[in-house]
Amino acid sequence: MAPVRIGVVGVGTFGINHLRCFQQMGYMGQAELVAACDVNKELVQQRAQEFGIQAYTDHREMLAKEQLDGITVVTPDPFHHDIVMAAAEAGVHVLCEKPLDVTTEGCREMIQACDQAGVLLMVDFHKRYDEYHLAMREKIQAGDLGQIQYGYAHMEDRIEVPRDWFPGWATKSSPAWFLGVHFYDLACFLLGAKGVRVWATGQKSRLREFGVDTWDSISAKVTFDNGATVAFDTSWIIPEGFEATVNQGIRLVGTLGFLECDSQDRGTRTACTNDQPVQQTHNKSFLRMKKDKQGREIWEGYGIDSIADFALNVNELLAGKSLGDLGPYPSGEDGLEATRIAAGVHQSLETGEIIELAKL
Template structure:
């Protein structure tokens, strides 16, 4: 399952520190992810009306928080807005806000949308904040220190942690980043199994079908909560 947020070095550092107890017991979190409107209008226009910002990008943030904390969601309250994309002939939500309670009483608010103006300096705007009993962590996943301003493209802030294509000294191109590393990891796991390794030995070392099920179940609960205007327990799904 391509939960590529797990392959971001910044997120990996957060996971290790939280799991080691450096911020104490996690109490609550806030996570957001926003795509430019070009994503549903052009990149995904053929099927955007069969999806939503939570189904498309919210599941990644849910998986990230679940992976960092090691906790599973139990209940959801969500609200969605429609209007802008409907006016463009795409009947889906512009934005979704979900309040999710997890095991142990930990809570997380996830805000997602895919209507950021086309002129925004990056394709994705994202961030994460987790507060614990003994500390907190804040991560700006979009503003990573590199900025260009040109007559042709205006201002851009590329995320080389997501994708980098560099020409090596030997003349070939080497691609890296959390957009491609999950694919490399999958191929390495397949190779490992082909060489006689067991799936049991890989358990917990990659995003599994069970992780995908948790994300899908939560997204379904979010959708149900919006439509029925009530809180939805995960065991209802």
């Protein structure tokens, strides 16, 4: 059986990881990276040359010409919807970057279109693949913490992410959409629960000084349907001197105990005179690179595993399995739940009210 033929749509900052993942799966006969698409013609041609694949500037043309089994969508948050819909229309399986969409209506349309077409819809919630978080989940499921009552999570990017990496679409996004959804989904995953209501507050000042008109920070308190309440602090204004691009962690407290995970500092530290910042910590669980015997780069970590899982799932489908046989994966429904919380966070920011999530 020939492995899944894959195209990647959006080959900017994070798209490169999708390309790397499928290229190296090709070394093991697990995937064939066939094409890439980006509206930035120069960029996509450069990537296509580097990876030895076809370049497109229109995803519809790529879908029409390449006989693909699957595509991955790595475009800015507001531009996932139409590409996922086009994949469903073409009968092509799809992995979509988080958030699935920035509206619950959009998520529902995407889920319905993929359901009707009988294609796999996965969302790249990589925190579900982090071995530290999986260990937390096992303990929770074993009942070691008793009934979870409350918790706390934080995810914070250095200021260069919204200011320098994508100032063009940071104004259409926020710490809740870009970062929060990771931990809203992780909380749902760890607790085995869905969000019920949310209250949020936020600030806008620091990024405005750089002409980027969006939220600096958002704090949200979410009550889940198992009774637990989790506070989520998200921001993307931490100083450039901080030791990593991302700072993140979670703690959950139950009737019988608690769990804490520093999801950023995995115990690897460097201090090099030529580096900025001089002292750095490295989350090698997320991404790490090694070379194989042929000297080729092999990327590992949960940031790759979550993408690779899509190709492995499509291979199962091509071999005759049904969607129901695939076992657990971050689904369109999971994408909808995280979007529902983020949409509720923003509604609460606008109105100052507590938002009942069932209404969204």
